[in-house]
Amino acid sequence: MSISLVNGRFASSIDIDSRGLAYGDGLFETVLVNEGRALWLGEHLQRLSRGASRLQIPCDVAAITADCERLLADFCAGDAILKIVLSRGVVGRGYSPLPAKTQRIISLLPAPASSRQHWHKGVALGICQTKLARQPLLAGIKHLNRLEQVLAAGEMQRRGYIDGLVFDEAGKLIETTRSNVFIGTAGRLFTPGLNDCGVSGIMRQQLMVAAEALGMPVKEAAIEMSVLREADEVFICNSVIGIWPVTKIECMHRAPGPICRRLQREFESHFYA
Amino acid sequence: MSISLVNGRFASSIDIDSRGLAYGDGLFETVLVNEGRALWLGEHLQRLSRGASRLQIPCDVAAITADCERLLADFCAGDAILKIVLSRGVVGRGYSPLPAKTQRIISLLPAPASSRQHWHKGVALGICQTKLARQPLLAGIKHLNRLEQVLAAGEMQRRGYIDGLVFDEAGKLIETTRSNVFIGTAGRLFTPGLNDCGVSGIMRQQLMVAAEALGMPVKEAAIEMSVLREADEVFICNSVIGIWPVTKIECMHRAPGPICRRLQREFESHFYA
Numbered sequence: 001m002s003i004s005l006v007n008g009r010f011a012s013s014i015d016i017d018s019r020g021l022a023y024g025d026g027l028f029e030t031v032l033v034n035e036g037r038a039l040w041l042g043e044h045l046q047r048l049s050r051g052a053s054r055l056q057i058p059c060d061v062a063a064i065t066a067d068c069e070r071l072l073a074d075f076c077a078g079d080a081i082l083k084i085v086l087s088r089g090v091v092g093r094g095y096s097p098l099p100a101k102t103q104r105i106i107s108l109l110p111a112p113a114s115s116r117q118h119w120h121k122g123v124a125l126g127i128c129q130t131k132l133a134r135q136p137l138l139a140g141i142k143h144l145n146r147l148e149q150v151l152a153a154g155e156m157q158r159r160g161y162i163d164g165l166v167f168d169e170a171g172k173l174i175e176t177t178r179s180n181v182f183i184g185t186a187g188r189l190f191t192p193g194l195n196d197c198g199v200s201g202i203m204r205q206q207l208m209v210a211a212e213a214l215g216m217p218v219k220e221a222a223i224e225m226s227v228l229r230e231a232d233e234v235f236i237c238n239s240v241i242g243i244w245p246v247t248k249i250e251c252m253h254r255a256p257g258p259i260c261r262r263l264q265r266e267f268e269s270h271f272y273a
Numbered sequence: 274m275s276i277s278l279v280n281g282r283f284a285s286s287i288d289i290d291s292r293g294l295a296y297g298d299g300l301f302e303t304v305l306v307n308e309g310r311a312l313w314l315g316e317h318l319q320r321l322s323r324g325a326s327r328l329q330i331p332c333d334v335a336a337i338t339a340d341c342e343r344l345l346a347d348f349c350a351g352d353a354i355l356k357i358v359l360s361r362g363v364v365g366r367g368y369s370p371l372p373a374k375t376q377r378i379i380s381l382l383p384a385p386a387s388s389r390q391h392w393h394k395g396v397a398l399g400i401c402q403t404k405l406a407r408q409p410l411l412a413g414i415k416h417l418n419r420l421e422q423v424l425a426a427g428e429m430q431r432r433g434y435i436d437g438l439v440f441d442e443a444g445k446l447i448e449t450t451r452s453n454v455f456i457g458t459a460g461r462l463f464t465p466g467l468n469d470c471g472v473s474g475i476m477r478q479q480l481m482v483a484a485e486a487l488g489m490p491v492k493e494a495a496i497e498m499s500v501l502r503e504a505d506e507v508f509i510c511n512s513v514i515g516i517w518p519v520t521k522i523e524c525m526h527r528a529p530g531p532i533c534r535r536l537q538r539e540f541e542s543h544f545y546a
Binding site: 133 | 533
């Protein structure tokens with residue numbers, strides 16, 4: 001069951017000629033809701049707004065916030081997912097982004113299944129054959145052009161993995177199909193730079209701030225397979241799952257590491273009351 | 274005014290949770306309709322089918338054909354555009370392409386404004402700053418992830434150009450924002466290879482077959498700016514506009530060339546009765 005507001009009105013469908021459908025001409029956010037409260041909603045809307053100015057789509061943050069608050073107040077006292085889609089709206093055929101009335105689509109979706117076990121015990125990841133193309137104009141933002149993630153997630157699904165690491169064409173580690181990645185080596189913490197591809201995650205940003213405050217500044221770096229092999233610990237994060245230790249990558253085993261456990265302690269109360 | 278069939282039923286909207294909207298997880302075709310007849314519909318459906326097997330989306334060509342024929346028979350005796358969208362359909366949140374009931378969306382749209390003047394006199398093109406990312410897994414097919422084209426078309430719109438040439442990151446000419454490109458040099462005909470990016474156009478394919486039959490085989494090649502500068506003639510094509518000579522690229526002038534004119538004669542009856 002889900003319930004949606006499209007430009008402030010209850011709806012379960014959108015116009016066929018939405019540019020969101022025609023060209024993926026828009027952005028989205030997926031926000032965790034715990035006991036009726038949206039986690040880091042302000043940060044999600046900041047990223048949405050940044051993406052919107054990159055794509056030159058008008059973004060009415062106040063209206064989106066109001067729709068989110070309305071859905072939460074009227075329909076959700078418990079756990080859920082709040083999904084926000086901003087599309088350039090409806091205009092005639094053709095790629096040119098003529099001025100259009102944007103569509104904001106705010107949906108309240110069921111909470112994901114508990115992943116507490118993965119938080120504690122860690123997960124095994126595969127390595128995706130699908131490589132990410134390098135497109136600086138779209139890197140970092142969370143746009144609606146997600147076929148690369150669909151292809152990579154399809155690979156992992158067929159191989160029975162819960163998620164998988166994704167590299168760019170040049171052989172640099174970028175992220176997983178839906179999370180950011182951190183590696184700890186000799187007491188130092190690294191995460192891939194996202195100037196050419198990848199999504200700049202809200203949890204990634206929170207985690208970098210927290211790590212810095214704990215005296216473990218995170219360095220953005222070009223991470224190749226050889227660096228990953230030498231890593232003492234690997235963990236992944238996003239704003240829905242929190243932080244998961246990675247205990248296996250294909251045939252390489254790792255124990256959950258001390259840096260991961262330290263950061264999990266910082267954030268556990270956000271994800272598990 | 275437009276009219277649409279979604280999985281064979283009249284509709285003007287689609288479910289909010291369509292993967293077409295969420296991830297651009299699908300494909301499309303844009304078919305010219307002349308006096309009630311869809312031009313190269315079979316070839317369009319072949320490309321759709323090829324794209325669908327690349328993305329592992331089931332594609333019921335017979336059902337799509339039946340929907341197209343129904344719209345044409347009941348609503349169109351004149352000129353129009355037939356737009357076909359195939360989306361993986363609706364499944365729960367998450368990139369993994371779980372088996373879903375696909376959505377086929379067939380729409381009859383108004384005919385484009387006449388471009389006969391461009392066919393005869395040619396057009397001026399800009400050069401887009403937006404570069405295409407190289408992604409062999411998605412190259413050639415006409416998928417719904419079109420933000421690069423939206424960005425490039427936006428640039429050209431702001432600069433007052435009808436269309437613009439687009440290069441890949443490596444500096445190779447690929448296409449325009451919505452057409453394929455051919456260049457004639459010393460009596461030989463070249464077009465960019467499309468293994469890394471770009472859309473393999475139906476008109477491009479028709480034109481290559483016709484050129485071969487006329488004793489002018491087209492060579493797929495890596496075309497850099499320097500080659501473009503030396504070209505005797507440049508023309509662009511797609512299955513809606515036909516073939517347009519390019520008479521100006523930024524500051525470089527060219528007259529419509531003899532190869533372009535020869536090929537236009539082959540196809541004129543398809544576009545102008």
